[in-house]
Amino acid sequence: QVQLAESGGGLVQAGGSLRLACAASGRTSSMYAMGWFRQAPGKERAFVAAISWAGGSKYYADSVKGRFTISRDDDKNTVSLQMNSLKPEDTAVYYCAADGSLRAVVDFRGDYWGQGTQVTVSS
Secondary structure (H helix, E strand, O other), X not given: OEEEEEEOOEEEXXXXXXXXXXXXXXXXXXXXXXXXXXXXXXXXXXXXXXXXXXXXXEEXXXXXXXXXXXXXXXXXXXXXEEEOOOOHHHOEEEEEEEEOOHHHHHOOOOOEEOOOEEEEEEO
C-alpha cells in the first residue's frame, strides 16, 4: 500500500505561482510513476502531468505546458508540481496519483490517490 498526501494549495492571484507537493509513504514509492490531476467544480477530473518512476519521462496536458513543471525527489518520497503563470481556469482541487505503470497513471487507472488540495486563482 502507498499513502499519498498533497499539500501546498491555497489562494493566489492570476499570474502568480504555487508549488504543490505530494508526499508518499508506505511501500517503496520510488518504484512508482506519479501524476497530478485536477477537478474543477462541476467538471470531470482532468489529467495535468505525470512523471515516470525514474523521472526520465514527463507528460503534460496541453493546457499547462510551459507553465507547470512536475518533478520528483525519491530521497524524500515526494513529487512536486511547480505552477507558474496561474490563470483563474486553473482553479480546482488537485490530486496526486501513483501506480507501477506510467500508462496507468496517465489513463486515470492509478492504484493510489491522495485526498486533494484546493488551488484557487483569483482574477
